[in-house]
Amino acid sequence: MKTRYIFAALAATLLLAGCFQDVHELDPSRNVGFVAPELSWANPADAGTDIHDLLVVVNSEEGAYSKHYSNVREFAREPLEVPAGESSILFLANAGEADGYQLSGLPATKFTMAEMFLYYPLLSALMGHNCYMGSAEVMVGKNEFEAPIAPLKPVLPRISLSMSNIPERARVSVVLSNAAASVRLNCGSKAGVEPASESLGNIELGDLDKGDIKTLVPPTVDGASTCDMTLSVTMPDGTKTVQLHAPRMDCGGEYSLSLDYKNLIIKMDVGSFIIENWDVEHSYDGRIYE
Amino acid sequence: MLLLVGAVCAGHAQTLERPWYAGVQGGTSFGQSTFSSITEHQVHWGVQGGLFGGYRINRILSLEASFQYGAQTQSALDCCPYWLSADGERFAMAVLDAPGWYYRDLSTRTQWGRAALQANVNLIGFFAKNSRWTLNLSPQIAAVTTQTKLVAPDQSILNPRQCHLSYGGQISLGYRISDRIGAALYGGVAGQAGERFDNMPYHGHDSNRLWDAGVKLSFHFGKYPKRGPSAAELAAEAEAAARVAREAEEAAARAKAAEEAAQAEAAAQVAREQAARAAAERAAREQAEREAEAVKEEAFQTPIPTVYFANNSKTIVDSYDPALEEALAILQQYPDFKLEIHAYASPSGTKAFNKALSKQRMEAIQQWFVAHGISMDRMAEAYYHGADYKARTATQARRAELKFVK
Numbered sequence: 001m002k003t004r005y006i007f008a009a010l011a012a013t014l015l016l017a018g019c020f021q022d023v024h025e026l027d028p029s030r031n032v033g034f035v036a037p038e039l040s041w042a043n044p045a046d047a048g049t050d051i052h053d054l055l056v057v058v059n060s061e062e063g064a065y066s067k068h069y070s071n072v073r074e075f076a077r078e079p080l081e082v083p084a085g086e087s088s089i090l091f092l093a094n095a096g097e098a099d100g101y102q103l104s105g106l107p108a109t110k111f112t113m114a115e116m117f118l119y120y121p122l123l124s125a126l127m128g129h130n131c132y133m134g135s136a137e138v139m140v141g142k143n144e145f146e147a148p149i150a151p152l153k154p155v156l157p158r159i160s161l162s163m164s165n166i167p168e169r170a171r172v173s174v175v176l177s178n179a180a181a182s183v184r185l186n187c188g189s190k191a192g193v194e195p196a197s198e199s200l201g202n203i204e205l206g207d208l209d210k211g212d213i214k215t216l217v218p219p220t221v222d223g224a225s226t227c228d229m230t231l232s233v234t235m236p237d238g239t240k241t242v243q244l245h246a247p248r249m250d251c252g253g254e255y256s257l258s259l260d261y262k263n264l265i266i267k268m269d270v271g272s273f274i275i276e277n278w279d280v281e282h283s284y285d286g287r288i289y290e
Numbered sequence: 291m292l293l294l295v296g297a298v299c300a301g302h303a304q305t306l307e308r309p310w311y312a313g314v315q316g317g318t319s320f321g322q323s324t325f326s327s328i329t330e331h332q333v334h335w336g337v338q339g340g341l342f343g344g345y346r347i348n349r350i351l352s353l354e355a356s357f358q359y360g361a362q363t364q365s366a367l368d369c370c371p372y373w374l375s376a377d378g379e380r381f382a383m384a385v386l387d388a389p390g391w392y393y394r395d396l397s398t399r400t401q402w403g404r405a406a407l408q409a410n411v412n413l414i415g416f417f418a419k420n421s422r423w424t425l426n427l428s429p430q431i432a433a434v435t436t437q438t439k440l441v442a443p444d445q446s447i448l449n450p451r452q453c454h455l456s457y458g459g460q461i462s463l464g465y466r467i468s469d470r471i472g473a474a475l476y477g478g479v480a481g482q483a484g485e486r487f488d489n490m491p492y493h494g495h496d497s498n499r500l501w502d503a504g505v506k507l508s509f510h511f512g513k514y515p516k517r518g519p520s521a522a523e524l525a526a527e528a529e530a531a532a533r534v535a536r537e538a539e540e541a542a543a544r545a546k547a548a549e550e551a552a553q554a555e556a557a558a559q560v561a562r563e564q565a566a567r568a569a570a571e572r573a574a575r576e577q578a579e580r581e582a583e584a585v586k587e588e589a590f591q592t593p594i595p596t597v598y599f600a601n602n603s604k605t606i607v608d609s610y611d612p613a614l615e616e617a618l619a620i621l622q623q624y625p626d627f628k629l630e631i632h633a634y635a636s637p638s639g640t641k642a643f644n645k646a647l648s649k650q651r652m653e654a655i656q657q658w659f660v661a662h663g664i665s666m667d668r669m670a671e672a673y674y675h676g677a678d679y680k681a682r683t684a685t686q687a688r689r690a691e692l693k694f695v696k
Contacts, residue, residue, distance in 0.1 A: 008411050008427060036371065036383035048387055073388070076373070076381035145371050147383060 033140030034079040035148065037089060039072065042151035042252070046132070053096040055103070056080065057116075057185075060087040066106055084142040088135065090185060091150055092118070095131035103185075116185040117196060118155065120218065130154045130216055133185070133193045133252075155183060155193055157249040160256035161205065161213040167261070171234040172208040178228045179203055179218035183251055193251045195219035205229075208259075220248035231264070308470065310512035312343035315356070315476070317504015322497040323482075324490030325364035325398050334397075336362020338502050340404075350415035354408050354428070360502060361401040364488055366393035370495075380491030391442045398488040399439045402500060404480075406432035408459065424464040424474070432456040432480060434500070436487040449489040454482040458499065462506065470510045477503040589620045590627065594692040597655065601636065601688060604650040606658055617692065618662050629664070631655050631672040632691040636684035641676060648674035655690050671695060 041047050054069040062083045069075040080089065095101040095118060105116040118131070134150040166172055180195035199221050206213040208231075220227045226245040233240050242264070249255055316339030320327035327334040338360025346352040366372075373381045375390040384390060408430035414421050434454040440447040458480030466472045481499045486492065595613040597606055606614075621627055633652035635644035652674040660666060681687035 005416070008413060008416070010429075034382075036373075038384045039386040041386070051386065072386045073375075073379075073381070076383045076385045079382040145369075147371055152386070 031084045031142050032081050033084050033142060033144045033146065035082050035087070035089065035136070035138050035140060035146050036076075036079040037091070037134075037136050037148050037150040039075075039091065039134060040149060040151045042134075042153040043254075046152070046154065049094075049132075051093045051132075053094050053099065055092040055095065055106075057090045057092070057106075058082055058087055059090070061085060079145065082138065082140060084140060084144075086137070086139050088137050089148075089150070091132075091134040091136075091152065092155075092185065093132040093134075093152055094129065095133075095155070099129055099131060101131060105185075117182040118185055118193075119182045120156070130156050130158070135192060153252040155251055156216045157219050157251065157253040157255060159205070159213070159215060159217050159249065160254075161208060161259070162257070163208040163259040163261055163264070165261040166209045167235075169236060170209055170261070171232075172261070173232045173234075174205040174208060174213060175230045175232070176203040176205055176217055176227070177201075177230060178221050178224050178226075180221040181218070183219060184222075195222045195251060197222040202230075217249060219251050219253075224248055231259075233261075233265070307514060308510040308512050309346045309514050310343075311346065311472070311508045311510040312341070313472075313506055313508035315340055315342055315358070315504055315506040317476075317502060319360040319362050319402075319503075320501040321362050321364045321400055321488065322499050322501065323364065323486045323488040324370070324492065324495060324497075325366055325393075325396075325488050326497070327362050327364050327501075329365055330368045332365070334363040334365065336360055338362075338504065342506065342508075344410070348415075349419060350412050352410045352412070354410055356404075356406045356408070358404045358406070358502070359402070360404075360500070361399065363397055363399050365397040372491075374491065378491065393490075395443050396490075397441045398490065399441060400436055400488055401438075402434055402436040402487070404432045404434045404456065404500075406430050406456070406480075410462075422466040424462070424466070424472075426460070426462045426464065426474075428460040428462065428478075430457070430459040430478070430480060434480070434482055434487075436482070438487060438489045440489065452485050452487055452489075454484045454487065456480040456482050456500075464506070464508075466510075472506075472508040472510060474506040474508070475504075476506055477501070586624055589624060590694050590696070592616075592620060592694070594694070597690045597692070598685065599651055599688045599690070601684070602639075602647065603688075604647065604654045606654055614658060615662075617694075618659065618664065620694065621659070621664050621668065626696055628668045628671065628695045629659065630693050630695045631669060633672075633674040634678035634681070634687055634689050634691075635676060636681070636687040637677040637679050638684060639677075644677040645674065648676050651688075651690050655692065 041049075051072050052070065054072060054075050055066060056069065056075065057064060057066045058080060060083045082089075092103075095103065100120060102119040102121060103116065104119065131154075132152040133155050134152040136148040136150040138146045138148050140146045161174060163172055179200045181198040181200040182196045183193050184196050186192050186194065195218070200218055203217065205215060205217065225248060227247065227249045229244045229246065231242050231244055233242075246255070246257065316337075319336035319338035320334070321336065322328075327336060338358055340356055340358030342354055342356035344352050344354030370393055372393045373384045373390055374393060374396060375381060375385055375388050381390075384392070408428040410424075410426040410428045413425045413427065414423050432455075434456040435451060436454065437451040438449045440449060458478060460476050460478035462474045462476035464472055464474030479499055479501050483498075486498050487500075594617045595610065597610045597614070599605070600607070617629070621629060631652050633648040633655065635648040635651070637644070639647070652672050656666065656669050656672060659669060678687040678689075681689075
């Protein structure tokens with residue numbers, strides 16, 4: 001009889017063997033939550049851009065830390081671990097030194113967030129290689145899982161200049177004069193990016209007589225109400241310049257300006273003009289992706 | 291249904307003697323892998339059914355084989371807010387510019403087949419020999435094949451078929467409605483070895499199991515074949531044989547004890563008889579001894595005639611031989627007897643002469659007995675007195691007196 005009871009106990013044990021413990025990986029005992037930001041493109045035209053460098057900066061009341069990823073798949077493989085409570089997260093893509101950028105003030109782990117600046121010493125080499133920035137504000141409880149959407153916006157503004165009816169012997173060059181030397185990356189309560197107040201000096205954007213100018217430019221320095229450009233028209237008999245005051249260019253904006261030489265030459269004697277007052281022959285299109 | 295009603299109406303003549311059974315089973319099924327049929331928000335009821343058959347070895351144990359087919363839908367749990375890329379890799383979040391789906395927007399539909407072998411252990415059988423009720427614990431091993439379709443918002447993907455070794459079991463509560471019909475409610479769980487059957491990437495859950503629950507209807511047939519005694523019967527027989535043997539041993543022991551008692555009694559009787567004989571013999575011996583003692587005493591008291599000598603002679607005349615031989619016989623018969631001798635002479639002659647003569651006469655008596663085998667030790671008390679002045683006559687004085695002493 002005793003043997004039968006033993007056999008019954010074995011049967012019950014085997015029966016229950018299928019009900020083994022199911023342990024979930026997201027069950028830490030620490031006071032942390034998890035964030036899985038969904039990156040997206042603020043400008044659909046940027047879709048498909050290869051992200052080969054991604055910097056993530058998490059800032060919370062307990063301090064800040066940063067982490068580098070070599071691609072988006074690597075970043076997406078694990079959720080971010082953040083202290084329970086409010087956190088702000090900043091994403092900076094393709095802003096490594098290999099892309100011509102330099103970053104200062106990157107926070108060390110668990111230290112209070114310092115001011116971060118992004119410089120672009122090799123601006124002329126950037127060509128079409130912009131970097132991108134995104135941010136997310138999250139409130140996450142212990143062991144909770146949040147998935148905020150973080151649109152990636154271009155950091156540097158992009159300008160497109162064109163001029164029609166340029167005489168054959170004329171040379172029209174464009175110089176940008178009040179561009180910011182760097183942009184300030186804010187990971188605080190309102191994560192974002194804005195131009196610094198230090199001016200980079202004159203930047204030659206190119207010659208319109210050789211074709212349209214499409215290039216990245218630094219944003220207008222902080223505090224300036226207009227973006228100042230100097231257009232120089234060189235003819236065999238001399239050179240005339242005119243100051244062009246366009247609306248300021250902010251981070252991530254796209255600006256296009258179509259000029260007509262015939263209308264411009266009339267303004268040459270004035271010495272400067274403001275785009276806003278231009279008539280219909282002149283066109284201005286400025287857009288910033290929010 | 292008619293069959294069930296008929297079976298119930300057939301009455302309670304069931305004997306539970308039919309070892310073979312077969313039947314159908316069916317009910318619902320659930321899956322739990324990366325996705326689950328039961329989530330925080332909804333329950334996906336699956337369906338399953340099949341055939342089974344078995345053999346009841348005894349009221350406790352039966353072996354059963356079954357074939358089942360089932361299907362169920364599973365979806366993501368809230369604790370798994372993951373994203374599945376189109377290439378099948380799991381991520382914690384959507385990968386920029388890569389196609390994929392969120393887990394919460396996906397579901398899987400799994401179809402499975404199972405060939406199982408299980409042992410049913412009827413717990414009620416431990417306590418009731420002929421109960422209609424059964425409560426089975428049934429460990430089970432099985433071969434399972436699964437095929438899962440991933441259903442995404444914009445498309446569905448059929449994954450390759452998988453094969454698993456399955457382990458788990460069932461618990462069932464059954465009732466024997468009639469001689470041939472039984473019914474049972476059952477529930478089971480089985481873990482699936484190998485790949486996750488829903489084909490979703492692993493994310494920390496160790497689950498990969500199928501649950502099923504439903505009703506079994508069974509038809510019982512056959513008879514237990516005539517066979518040799520069962521182990522229980524053999525055990526009973528052995529126990530009976532042992533009991534008989536014990537009783538025989540006890541009877542033998544009792545007989546042996548009685549025999550030993552009889553033997554003891556006989557021995558005691560013999561002992562008593564021997565004691566009686568010994569006592570009688572002792573009494574006889576004592577009587578004989580007493581008689582011998584009396585004879586001895588009589589012999590001791592027997593007077594020995596005085597030996598008279600001629601004048602100036604120390605020679606013992608032959609006429610005294612019979613008397614001396616009689617004394618000799620008594621001395622020979624009783625070694626503890628001794629002979630006391632007193633020798634005298636007549637007053638004629640000198641005193642010294644008479645002294646010597648009486649001594650010679652004493653020695654003549656001693657020599658006669660020594661010559662007939664009596665040692666001098668037994669005649670130590672020999673005395674010569676010289677002339678006897680008290681004798682009436684000289685003839686009476688010339689003598690030697692003898693008597694027995696101890």
